[in-house]
Amino acid sequence: MWTYEKKLQYPVKVSTCNPTLAKYLMEQYGGADGELAAALRYMNQRYTIPGKVIGLLNDIATEEFAHLEMIATMIYKLTKDATPQQLRDAGLAEHYVSHDSALFYNNAAGVPFTAAYIQAKGDPIADLYEDIAAEEKARATYQWIIDMSDDPDLNDSLRFLREREVVHSQRFREAVEILKDERDQKKVF
Amino acid sequence: MTKPLPKEYYKQLEEIQTADFVVMELMLYLDTHPTDQQAIGQYNQFSQYSKQLKRAFESQFGPLQQGSLNPSQTDWAWSESPWPWQV
Amino acid sequence: MKSQQPFTSAKSYVPPHSPFDPCPPIGRKYYSTPPNLYLGFQPSDLPQFSPADALRKGTLWKVFYDYYDNPYRKGAGKSRD
Ligand SMILES: [Fe+2]
Numbered sequence: 001m002w003t004y005e006k007k008l009q010y011p012v013k014v015s016t017c018n019p020t021l022a023k024y025l026m027e028q029y030g031g032a033d034g035e036l037a038a039a040l041r042y043m044n045q046r047y048t049i050p051g052k053v054i055g056l057l058n059d060i061a062t063e064e065f066a067h068l069e070m071i072a073t074m075i076y077k078l079t080k081d082a083t084p085q086q087l088r089d090a091g092l093a094e095h096y097v098s099h100d101s102a103l104f105y106n107n108a109a110g111v112p113f114t115a116a117y118i119q120a121k122g123d124p125i126a127d128l129y130e131d132i133a134a135e136e137k138a139r140a141t142y143q144w145i146i147d148m149s150d151d152p153d154l155n156d157s158l159r160f161l162r163e164r165e166v167v168h169s170q171r172f173r174e175a176v177e178i179l180k181d182e183r184d185q186k187k188v189f
Numbered sequence: 190m191t192k193p194l195p196k197e198y199y200k201q202l203e204e205i206q207t208a209d210f211v212v213m214e215l216m217l218y219l220d221t222h223p224t225d226q227q228a229i230g231q232y233n234q235f236s237q238y239s240k241q242l243k244r245a246f247e248s249q250f251g252p253l254q255q256g257s258l259n260p261s262q263t264d265w266a267w268s269e270s271p272w273p274w275q276v
Numbered sequence: 277m278k279s280q281q282p283f284t285s286a287k288s289y290v291p292p293h294s295p296f297d298p299c300p301p302i303g304r305k306y307y308s309t310p311p312n313l314y315l316g317f318q319p320s321d322l323p324q325f326s327p328a329d330a331l332r333k334g335t336l337w338k339v340f341y342d343y344y345d346n347p348y349r350k351g352a353g354k355s356r357d
Contacts, residue, residue, distance in 0.1 A: 003255045007202060008273045009210070010331065056220035063213060073274040143308065147346040159344060163334025166342055167217065170312035174221040177317050207331045214336035218318070225320050235327075 002062070009066040010160045012073045013153035019090035021154060022078035023108055024145050028071050028161075030105030030113040033137035035071055039064035041118040041134060045127045048120070053128075053175040060168050067161055074154060075103055128176050135169035194250075194276060201246045202276075205253075208239040283314045285342045306347040311340050 014021075028034040042061035046054050079087070079101045087096045094110055105113035119130050142162035146155050215232040222228060247253050251260065251270035259266050287309050293301040323338045330336040 005255075006253050006270065006273055007205065009213075010206060010334075011199075011203060012274075053220075056217065059213075059216050059220055063217075069273065076274050139308065139310070143344055146344060147348065160332075160334040162344055163340070163342065166310045166312050166340055167214070167335055169310075170315065170318065170340065171217050171221055173312065174317050178221060203331075207327045210331040211327050211336060214330065218336075222318070222320065227320065 008070055008073060009063070010070060010157060012070050012077070012157050014074060014077045014151060015153040016151045017078075017081070018151065019078050019082045019086055019092060021149055021151060022075045023091050023095075024148055025071055025075050025078070025108075026104075026106060026110075027108040027141055027145065028138070029068070029075060029103065029107075031107035031141070032117040033134060033141050034107070034113075035064050035068040035138075036105060036113060037117045038134055038138060039068060040115075041120075042131065044118070045120050045131070048122050049124050049127065050179060052178050053124070056171055056175050057131075060171065063164070063168075067164065070157060070161065072103055074157065124179055125176065128172055128179070131172045132169055132176075135165045135172060139165035139169070194271065198250055198276070201242070201249070205239060205242045205246060208235055208242055211235045212239055281311065281314075281339075283309070283311070285310050286347065288347075302348075308342070308344065310342045315339060 030036055039061050042057045042064065046057035046061070049057060079092070082090070082092075082101065084093075084096055087093060087101070095104070098104070107113075119127070121127050121130070139162055142158050142165065146158050146162070149155055149158070212232065212235050215228055215235065219225065219228055219232060243253055247257055248260070251266040252258070255267075257267075285308060286306055288304040288306045290303065291301075291305055318337070318339075324330065324336050325333060325338055325341075333341050335341050
């Protein structure tokens with residue numbers, strides 16, 4: 001089970017009223033390489049992976065949910081006070097007619113989240129390589145959002161999230177090293 | 190807007206975020222380095238420190254965690270204090 | 277922090293540009309090659325940031341810190357502090 005703490009992992013500040021940034025951030029909310037996809041992917045893979053690396057998948061998945069909450073907070077802050085006109089100017093008219101300013105699990109282009117974004121192959125190496133790729137793709141997405149954003153405070157939080165992907169990728173690479181280690185293995189052939 | 194929160198709220202919250210970040214980093218590190226004694230020691234130290242900070246925070250600003258003691262006999266404090274996306 | 281790393285965390289290349297391409301050439305394209313590509317299995321006792329800096333930078337260990345800024349903006353540079 002999980003328990004909730006009433007705090008974000010890292011302070012989220014947004015300094016400019018620019019709802020267009022909310023549209024970009026949706027890529028990391030309900031997009032293929034977003035935080036929801038990451039959290040669900042690792043959480044689900046942990047059941048069928050060798051015990052030595054279950055803890056890592058469990059703990060990174062938990063951290064990804066904290067990142068999802070940070071992204072949600074950014075989108076919420078950028079859209080909650082926006083008028084329909086402001087949302088239209090931000091390219092969010094289609095979002096508004098379906099959801100008002102409610103958050104929705106879709107990507108920056110409005111495509112709804114699908115479980116087909118994430119894989120569980122049951123092969124530990126295949127799954128961990130997917131996880132490493134997922135971290136690098138999330139890192140790249142944060143870079144492209146930072147490139148599009150002029151908000152210094154928002155970029156500060158996005159840089160934190162990008163750096164976390166670097167660390168996660170490192171840990172998944174170590175997990176591969178653990179699983180391929182030759183020590184105390186009996187020959188099976 | 191509702192009444193602004195005191196500076197102290199943000200300061201103490203960030204101290205908790207700081208301690209918990211060290212805990213989280215060491216947790217991931219220990220997941221792949223389970224016999225690093227120094228890291229285990231540092232993990233325990235920061236885990237304990239974080240609990241102290243949270244107790245002090247909760248006594249002033251209300252419960253931070255599910256399962257924390259409710260400070261009042263008559264009012265349910267959990268739903269009174271602000272949610273993370275509202276501050 | 278002056279980097280003593282034996283690698284750089286960003287690379288670039290010049291994409292081809294034909295006289296019949298409609299836009300002026302972008303010049304260089306940039307991509308990240310962050311520290312996790314080089315470190316291998318993390319050794320013990322690597323230097324750490326102070327707790328406050330660790331939160332700000334998003335990593336407890338200095339070796340992983342990789343500041344990113346838009347490389348296409350005029351005057352953009354790697355400001356590693
Ligand atoms: Fe991640």
